[in-house]
Amino acid sequence: MKSMRVLLVVFGILAIFGLMIPSGAMAVREIKIGVIYPLTGGAAAAGRELRAGAELAAKIANNAMSGIDMTMAGNAGIKSLGSAKIKLIFKDHQGNPTLGADLAKKLILDDKVVGILGCYHSSVTKTVSAVCEQYGVPMINGSSTSPALTKRGFKWFWRTTPHDKWFTKDLFEFLKGLTEGKVRGVKAVPKKEIINLASACENTEWGSHVSTLIKEFAKEYGFKARKSLLYSAKSIDLSSEVRSLKAARPDVMLFASYTSDAILMVTTLKAQEVHPKIIWGQDSGFEKPEFRSTLGDNIIGILTRSVFLPQVVQLKKVAREVNALYKAKTGNDLGGASARAFTGLQAWVYILEKSGSTKPADIQRTANSIYIPGKELVVPWKGIKFSTTGEELGQNVLGSGLIGQYQKQKDGKVGLEIVYPFDVSSANMIFPFPAY
Amino acid sequence: MDILISSIAAGLLIGMVLAFMSMGLTIIFGVMEIVNFAHGEFLMIGMYTGLLTAQATGIDPLLTLPVAALVGFLLGIICYYGFIKFLMRGPMVAQLLGTFGLMLFLRNLALLFFGPDDRAIHHGILVGKSFNLGMGVIVPATKVAAAGLSVVTFLAVWLLMNRSKIGKALTATSLNAQGARYMGIPTEWMNALAWGIGGASATIAGALLVNFWSVNPFVGILFTMIAFAIVALGGFGSVPGTFLAGLVVGLITEVPGFWDFFTYTFNWNWMADVPMTSLKYMWVYLTYFIIMMVRPRGLFGWKR
Numbered sequence: 001m002k003s004m005r006v007l008l009v010v011f012g013i014l015a016i017f018g019l020m021i022p023s024g025a026m027a028v029r030e031i032k033i034g035v036i037y038p039l040t041g042g043a044a045a046a047g048r049e050l051r052a053g054a055e056l057a058a059k060i061a062n063n064a065m066s067g068i069d070m071t072m073a074g075n076a077g078i079k080s081l082g083s084a085k086i087k088l089i090f091k092d093h094q095g096n097p098t099l100g101a102d103l104a105k106k107l108i109l110d111d112k113v114v115g116i117l118g119c120y121h122s123s124v125t126k127t128v129s130a131v132c133e134q135y136g137v138p139m140i141n142g143s144s145t146s147p148a149l150t151k152r153g154f155k156w157f158w159r160t161t162p163h164d165k166w167f168t169k170d171l172f173e174f175l176k177g178l179t180e181g182k183v184r185g186v187k188a189v190p191k192k193e194i195i196n197l198a199s200a201c202e203n204t205e206w207g208s209h210v211s212t213l214i215k216e217f218a219k220e221y222g223f224k225a226r227k228s229l230l231y232s233a234k235s236i237d238l239s240s241e242v243r244s245l246k247a248a249r250p251d252v253m254l255f256a257s258y259t260s261d262a263i264l265m266v267t268t269l270k271a272q273e274v275h276p277k278i279i280w281g282q283d284s285g286f287e288k289p290e291f292r293s294t295l296g297d298n299i300i301g302i303l304t305r306s307v308f309l310p311q312v313v314q315l316k317k318v319a320r321e322v323n324a325l326y327k328a329k330t331g332n333d334l335g336g337a338s339a340r341a342f343t344g345l346q347a348w349v350y351i352l353e354k355s356g357s358t359k360p361a362d363i364q365r366t367a368n369s370i371y372i373p374g375k376e377l378v379v380p381w382k383g384i385k386f387s388t389t390g391e392e393l394g395q396n397v398l399g400s401g402l403i404g405q406y407q408k409q410k411d412g413k414v415g416l417e418i419v420y421p422f423d424v425s426s427a428n429m430i431f432p433f434p435a436y
Numbered sequence: 437m438d439i440l441i442s443s444i445a446a447g448l449l450i451g452m453v454l455a456f457m458s459m460g461l462t463i464i465f466g467v468m469e470i471v472n473f474a475h476g477e478f479l480m481i482g483m484y485t486g487l488l489t490a491q492a493t494g495i496d497p498l499l500t501l502p503v504a505a506l507v508g509f510l511l512g513i514i515c516y517y518g519f520i521k522f523l524m525r526g527p528m529v530a531q532l533l534g535t536f537g538l539m540l541f542l543r544n545l546a547l548l549f550f551g552p553d554d555r556a557i558h559h560g561i562l563v564g565k566s567f568n569l570g571m572g573v574i575v576p577a578t579k580v581a582a583a584g585l586s587v588v589t590f591l592a593v594w595l596l597m598n599r600s601k602i603g604k605a606l607t608a609t610s611l612n613a614q615g616a617r618y619m620g621i622p623t624e625w626m627n628a629l630a631w632g633i634g635g636a637s638a639t640i641a642g643a644l645l646v647n648f649w650s651v652n653p654f655v656g657i658l659f660t661m662i663a664f665a666i667v668a669l670g671g672f673g674s675v676p677g678t679f680l681a682g683l684v685v686g687l688i689t690e691v692p693g694f695w696d697f698f699t700y701t702f703n704w705n706w707m708a709d710v711p712m713t714s715l716k717y718m719w720v721y722l723t724y725f726i727i728m729m730v731r732p733r734g735l736f737g738w739k740r
């Protein structure tokens with residue numbers, strides 16, 4: 001009987017202590033984040049990069065890693081949430097907006113995720129973010145560049161990457177810098193020598209939007225858009241387009257093209273002996289490996305906007321450190337897709353750490369006030385800070401793009417060198433555009 | 437004036453290339469009255485054949501044409517004996533849906549083997565070269581070769597159809613298969629031959645196209661659309677009609693060039709703002725639509 005009493009007291013004491021210990025410390029919790037990317041289909045190659053980038057960021061956040069100059073690498077998990085680990089649940093949207101929306105619903109209702117990261121294609125991001133808005137679940141987008149996404153007044157959507165409007169503005173800042181002698185290796189070029197612009201953009205939503213932006217910025221910066229044409233990316237011949245551009249006698253030629261048409265465009269420019277002083281492409285086709293391998297030395301001197309170039313790794317210590325881990329994991333260097341997916345998840349980690357809660361309202365409040373300095377990021381931005389007023393809600397206002405120029409590099413291969421922003425340029429610019 | 441002349445030259449040149457890639461479609465229809473929806477996929481296979489043969493052997497892409505012709509010919513024969521022959525027993529709609537199925541099958545087969553990425557030829561005697569003929573006329577060497585071969589092939593096919601025994605047998609089969617059979621013509625073999633020649637002409641065109649156009653498994657549909665417009669315009673089954681319709685369509689795709697000519701000659705600034713290049717193919721399909729309305733058998737169609 002006595003032993004029975006002792007046992008009861010012991011249980012009682014244990015029970016009281018048990019109640020006093022905070023629940024967070026009792027077991028390490030998991031924080032589920034749904035990640036929706038195109039893992040199969042036409043954009044599967046990009047999907048693989050995106051996935052690897054997000055996975056690496058989660059690994060760094062979940063384990064204390066020395067030798068990486070990043071706050072999240074010092075903590076093993078989310079410190080303010082009892083060192084809870086980030087768990088990524090990947091879903092494949094196959095580039096299909098309807099499927100993306102269904103997957104988002106499943107993640108929210110079945111997997112009970114804290115939030116969503118994705119989705120690469122702007123069209124899929126559009127439907128997925130609408131589902132998140134409906135359920136009041138936070139979503140961070142790291143790699144979709146349609147300006148319309150942050151113009152919808154959504155309260156549960158934040159975008160870390162700069163978008164096409166910013167990239168196009170970068171181009172005009174670059175042209176302005178060229179006239180002011182700010183470009184490395186080029187003396188100030190009189191504006192009248194590069195004043196006439198002609199653009200050819202593919203005629204879907206993306207290209208036609210870039211075309212409109214070019215016209216708007218040309219006016220704002222005092223350039224003359226002599227010809228702005230739209231063409232079908234699925235055109236089997238672009239010679240009439242190229243002759244139309246040539247007839248406008250432009251100094252600067254601007255393009256927004258996908259892969260096959262970018263290759264056909266440059267081939268046709270060469271065949272028609274068109275020699276403007278500057279050729280610039282809005283990323284996409286102009287940055288694809290196929291563009292480089294097909295056209296070889298013909299593209300030396302061509303400019304393209306970009307979000308991440310291998311040179312960033314040389315210039316930024318933290319990028320170098322993360323790149324070494326990424327290369328060990330995948331065998332490849334960080335690229336535009338992987339670096340931005342990494343940064344998207346990194347934003348998630350910092351927001352969760354600062355809010356110390358997984359409640360949507362707390363996350364929303366923290367996201368709207370967070371500031372992540374540029375030195376924490378692998379991408380060459382000033383930092384991450386989301387806009388909370390004005391026409392662009394949830395857009396990171398500290399992001400920026402790069403402009404690269406194809407040049408012959410030390411190893412004899414043709415690669416991109418940074419020419420803009422001017423303070424991180426990695427080589428002298430080739431100006432004017434040389435013969436093909 | 438330079439703009440006008442160069443637009444006409446470019447229109448005729450691309451027209452010959454377009455006619456070339458439409459020829460297979462008209463041959464098969466002419467003999468068997470089957471619309472081959474998989475025509476673009478034959479072109480795609482020709483493009484892959486040219487590309488892979490050139491890459492594997494290191495020879496110039498132009499020299500891969502015989503290989504492409506052989507692949508196309510065999511593919512046509514296999515398609516006929518393995519598939520089309522059975523479809524012929526069914527109604528017209530079964531034939532239409534059947535070749536549509538063949539299109540999907542070949543496209544997905546290519547996707548399985550070659551993946552979804554774009555591939556292109558990097559080197560070749562003619563790749564990236566052009567001739568400056570003066571007066572603003574600059575013609576790319578690859579297109580000149582394609583156009584030249586187009587003329588030669590059209591002549592050869594025309595001679596085959598009109599001046600040879602095989603051609604007469606093909607024509608007889610197309611006019612009245614039963615009657616031809618009574619006369620001792622092996623109509624089954626003639627049908628297979630039509631598929632073989634049609635397939636070979638498509639793959640040759642494909643192997644030429646790959647000199648200036650990158651290939652992926654979905655590329656066929658781009659060419660099928662325009663080939664249909666050309667063949668319908670020229671008259672289904674008419675070989676010379678297809679050639680002339682190709683030239684007409686080539687010139688129509690140059691409408692933006694003619695537009696520019698007026699814009700810059702008369703300095704009409706408002707014209708520069710009209711998005712003519714965006715509407716380039718609209719004129720082609722509009723012409724096709726009008727021809728279908730007023731002359732359903734096409735410009736040179738002889739079958740009723």
